[in-house]
Amino acid sequence: MNKYFRELTVAAALGLLMLGLAILAPHFFQFQPFISRLTSQMPALVAAIGIALIIISRQIDISIGSQFSMCAIIAGVTAASGLPLGVAIFAALGAGAMMGALNGVLVAYLGLPSIVVTLATMVTWQEALRLWQQGRLLNLPKGIQWFGLSQPAGQTIVISLAFILLIGAAWAMKNLAAGRFIYATGTDAEAARLAGIDPKRTTFGVFVLMGILAGLAAVFNLVQSPQVQPNCGDGLELKTIAAAVVGGVAISGGRGTLWGVLLGMLLLANVNPALTHFHQPPYWEKAIQGLVILLAVVADGIRSRKARL
Amino acid sequence: MSSSRSFSIKSLLARHETVLVLVILFEVILFQVLGRNFLTGRNFSNVFRHSVEIGLLAVAMTPVILTGGIDLSVGSMMGLCAVLFGMMVNSLGMNPWLAGISAVAFGAMGGGVNALLITRLNLPPLIVTLGTFSLFRGLAEAITKGAESYSGFSPSFLALGNSNIAGLPAQIWVFFIVAAGIWFLVHRTTFGRSFRAIGYASEGARYAGIPVARNTSLAYIIAGAVAGLAAVILVARLGEARANAGIGYELLAITAVVLGGVSIFGGSGTVVGTILGWIALAILNNGLTRISDYKIMDQTVASVARELSGLLTGLLLLTALTIGASTKTLAVRHARKQSLAKPTSNPATS
16 A cells, blocks of 8 residues: 555545635635634644654653643743843743653653653643743733734744744654654664664653754744733644644554644644634534544554554 | 562552552641641541542543553543533433433443444554543533533432531442442452453463453443543532533543552552542642641742642652652562563563
8 A cells, every 4th residue: 555645645635625615615715814824823733743753753742732831931931021032932942842851851761651751741830830820811022923023924934934844854754864763763662772773862852852842832822922821732732643643643653754744734723714614613623633533543553454464 | 470579569569558648647747737627527528529530530540551551531521421411411301310320321332432442443542542532522512512511400419419428428438339349340350350461461461361352441441431420420519510521630530540559551550559549639639728828939828729739749740650660670670680581571572
């Protein structure tokens, strides 16, 4: 069967959805709202790149929503205290790297299961943030929204940076040694070790990278509005894991591409707008997302069963 | 080999449970000294009345984690069962007790869906239950159109959540029955012993003639059914059935199980440990709300008790995990020294 079967299936599903929208609800494609919707998905796309690397290396990270919120607030507080935007961005990325490093140490070097470690760090960061901010909205100073530029310019920057990152990461996963280390570690850590790869270091690195990407995603979210909420990352972990799984990243590690993740992200992100444009009640969104995740894993299960027979 | 190892694991667990009892005693003394009206009969009833749902989920999660699996969907299942229960009573005019039994049956069916996907299609429990986590909550929201809730239940039903029987909250008796049942299943039947065997080495269990798929399925079905029961008890306590019932409860339940010394890798742990882990969490939660004389970040501890107990729960879980991992590493080293087989080795590769 074709190597890119899953990517092609998802692309076809996305194409069908778009075609249906083009015929039945053409105003979906009005330029400005379309660009705004696309921009609002960019933070999740950046985080999804990280989660894809995590899953390919056979781990999981459910703390990224909390990391995202924490980085957003840290950047917001830094900016609100009068420091320049560059410092705020640096603070967000640094905080993300440190939170990722904690997960990485516990998972890679203590051998703890990532699901429980990141469950614990998720709760810890989330509650620490609540204790710190008491749920307050944080007003951002001028010059933060759209990097202090006009809205179209800001949107162009966010979208192009996210796509440059995606293309760069996809290229690196295919062509750089570090990218191949991630696939090798996820396929079989012991075999990778025997081949001279350090799976512990690779896993640690992937978690740190995840933290940095969560910080960057938080920055991309921060610049889109004049305020930032301490719960802005809620549900991000589920959204990105779903995008990765739907896009064909195998939860058992070692398999998947970032292009699939992009397609999965776009397909899931369009469930809600499509429901609205087809005049369907929006409260079916979560159920449909759950169903799509299950369909994707069932398809994987059936395929691997066939492969075994 | 098996007798010497099971003996060392047993003594290790005994130690873990002793530590938990000491932690609970420490909490009680600390909150009694720092807080107000902590050690009163009324408050102690409250501690357990308000956390019995999490206790139920934790006890039912124990067999699942013993098999090396996990069930993230139990909190969402509570939401779905609560909504279905409310609908059966309010819209269909069903007797609340009959509706309660039906809610438990729906829970078991939901658990059955998890079980089917996990055991028949050999899918990872983590991702299957992540999918149903979203699906069950989504169905609950779709049924209630995101906003509706059901209330106006009969007083005799609400008594389940708000009255006392023989001096203890009514729902505690339900918990005793469920906990005793699961304890008996896990620790006193060959069926229950198979959970640990599966978690320890599922391939080995299969070679030993254990019907792995069937027994694993039962663990998920029990978890679903108990989630349905927890939903009914929650509705009886709050007097209202909403789609957001039980949000985040799966995390608290897993925390209680892991704190209780059940290995997240599967294969070892006890129901008593889980119950002690749950009690430690419940007392932490309640105790902080009693401390109004001390301040943290310019707020009284009591006013930020929820956030603080959440934070401490997370830190506690991290600590318990780290200690658990270190003792496991030590145990493995010890086992290697005695030139035994590596416990985690896969029979297929050896």
